[in-house]
Amino acid sequence: MPILDAEGIVLRQYSLSEADRIVVFFTKEHGILRGVAPGSKKVKSRIGACLEPLNHVRIQYYLKKEGAELAYIRQCETLRSYLGRSPSVRGLYGLTYLAEIVHEMSEENNPNQLLFRLFLATLGAAEKLGVRSCLLRYFEFWTLRLSGLLPDYGYCSLCGKCVKDVGFWASREDGQGRCRSCSGERGLRVRPEAMKPLALLAKLPPEEFASLAMGEEESSDLERLAQALFELHLEKCLKSYPIVARMLRES
Numbered sequence: 001m002p003i004l005d006a007e008g009i010v011l012r013q014y015s016l017s018e019a020d021r022i023v024v025f026f027t028k029e030h031g032i033l034r035g036v037a038p039g040s041k042k043v044k045s046r047i048g049a050c051l052e053p054l055n056h057v058r059i060q061y062y063l064k065k066e067g068a069e070l071a072y073i074r075q076c077e078t079l080r081s082y083l084g085r086s087p088s089v090r091g092l093y094g095l096t097y098l099a100e101i102v103h104e105m106s107e108e109n110n111p112n113q114l115l116f117r118l119f120l121a122t123l124g125a126a127e128k129l130g131v132r133s134c135l136l137r138y139f140e141f142w143t144l145r146l147s148g149l150l151p152d153y154g155y156c157s158l159c160g161k162c163v164k165d166v167g168f169w170a171s172r173e174d175g176q177g178r179c180r181s182c183s184g185e186r187g188l189r190v191r192p193e194a195m196k197p198l199a200l201l202a203k204l205p206p207e208e209f210a211s212l213a214m215g216e217e218e219s220s221d222l223e224r225l226a227q228a229l230f231e232l233h234l235e236k237c238l239k240s241y242p243i244v245a246r247m248l249r250e251s
């Protein structure tokens with residue numbers, strides 16, 4: 001059995017037996033990878049300590065059969081730990097939300113290196129600036145964009161009119177943006193104030209965008225739009241989102 005290498009970020013882990021866990025990684029090389037980490041639940045397990053959620057790791061693994069669904073983790077090295085030993089509640093829920101997005105939007109044996117880089121850059125920005133609404137918006141829209149699910153909202157999708165200064169209505173059926181007359185004012189309204197951050201998002205790195213002050217109106221328009229696009233694609237809501245949204249509103 002050949003030993004394989006991968007670089008990945010731990011998305012989550014769950015119990016398999018008394019001593020073993022299953023760990024879900026988002027890897028640079030293969031997209032989602034699920035692996036059994038033998039003995040990882042034992043108190044002194046080195047591999048167990050390495051496989052905490054949101055750790056950026058390098059792993060060595062093997063497959064018992066070619067094409068097997070589960071990998072077996074042999075070794076693990078932590079490159080960086082983004083939650084650390086005593087994360088804040090905000091950090092914990094915020095980063096768990098990012099991990100859920102990546103998990104839902106990715107597949108096994110289907111790498112997305114740009115999404116991998118975005119994830120690492122966003123985790124780095126969260127480590128420096130803390131989890132904040134602007135950073136979550138950044139990650140949501142870029143993930144949608146890199147997954148080919150972000151329409152060009154600068155123009156009405158039906159008549160082609162430029163709506164960069166006036167905003168648009170996003171159709172609840174397909175997420176496409178429409179001008180006032182084509183939409184009949186039906187759909188999700190994205191007001192003119194939100195158009196500037198939407199355009200900036202495409203140009204700035206995460207740290208710079210997350211440092212901008214964004215008003216409540218534009219932030220809430222973009223927040224609702226991103227959730228609607230995820231929901232259209234996934235045909236369900238993101239589970240960890242409501243608690244993150246509430247936490248950020250209350251703080």
Ligand SMILES: [Zn+2]
Pocket residue numbers: 156157158159160161178179180181182183
């Ligand atoms: Zn139109």
